[in-house]
Amino acid sequence: MNTISNQIDSILPLPAVEKELLLSRLQRIEVAKGKLIISAGKIGHHVYFIEGGLARAFCENQRGQTTIWFGQEGDVMLSYLSFFKDQPGYESIELLENAVLYRISSKDLQELYRQHIHIANWGRKFAEYELLKAEQRFMDLQFKTATERYQDLLVNSPAILKRVQLGYIASYLGITQVSLSRIRAAIK
Amino acid sequence: MNTISNQIDSILPLPAVEKELLLSRLQRIEVAKGKLIISAGKIGHHVYFIEGGLARAFCENQRGQTTIWFGQEGDVMLSYLSFFKDQPGYESIELLENAVLYRISSKDLQELYRQHIHIANWGRKFAEYELLKAEQRFMDLQFKTATERYQDLLVNSPAILKRVQLGYIASYLGITQVSLSRIRAAIK
């Protein structure tokens, strides 16, 4: 089975013609661990589908870097601000492992949106699902304690916990690494 | 000038034909202060455009109600989970003032998405802009102090501050009312 094809269908299944069109605009790239895919303050001109590997998005602030997102197999990687409004984004995205990505230029994808209703609805579904994820993320930060958020990660994303150092996890949870160490010691 | 028409165009300007189609599916309603428009745990079957009035979304939790959103003139009001996935939503939405709303049934809007590419792209733009707002909201909660978030409200949403009691503002900012009082005393 073609993984990238499944990834597209998991957002909204596309008819064969539109699926082929979208696939024909994708470029497969292999990228080494450490590579910066998107740079904060710059406009990103591509949307990436992760077929394999691990990435993190982070923002620079007074405390150094804060990780705001982890992406793995099956996730889509982009700067929302860049793709939706053609503006520089807040975040940088780097690869934490060697990766296989498929990318499409924003220009090509916008063009497909304009011309094909199935792809327009596919793009709508993509934005809607991302919005639900963002809402969930916001509610977790608003309503759950740091300990609960860490326990959620243990249950829902054990793979990421295994692959990533705790400093990144701590900032993803919105706490310091010291605080995460305390939480880990407390729940044992 | 027709306000609801402008509100639609502010998301993405629609050609006359599609604009008329969308407008024809809208129903104007006047709703009294205090009315619950959307109920947590139930599926909401409409999307609302606020022409006038003020609303708040809130979640029930162990500490009582936490306000997660304020909506005023020009905003769109819906449960993301209900409209995007036909599932019960987290939040209730109530009117804090008498309001004039335009509503469309989810069913009608989904049907328009399926049949008209301009409306599909309009819906995509809507989801994209809401996603940018959700991202901004998340980043504010992650990166700013409660004092900074309150000062942002003072600058960006003075109208809401004037119209809403501080208990609601405090929970919107993710802090207790007591804490907000302290912040207000400190920055004077």
Added chain:
DNA sequence: TTGATTTTTTATCATTTGTTAAAAAAAATG
């Protein structure tokens, strides 16, 4: 393996925010 580097944990103290209760102020009601 050994030594150097990085990551994680622990300790201490300061700061912020939460909790509870009461006082003060403001708004609503008769």
Added chain:
DNA sequence: CATTTTTTTTAACAAATGATAAAAAATCAA
């Protein structure tokens, strides 16, 4: 206007997290 109710502020103490520094553990490289 006076009274009642609601909202906001203040106070005192507890709990959680941040900041800094140092120790311990794990990882990496020669």
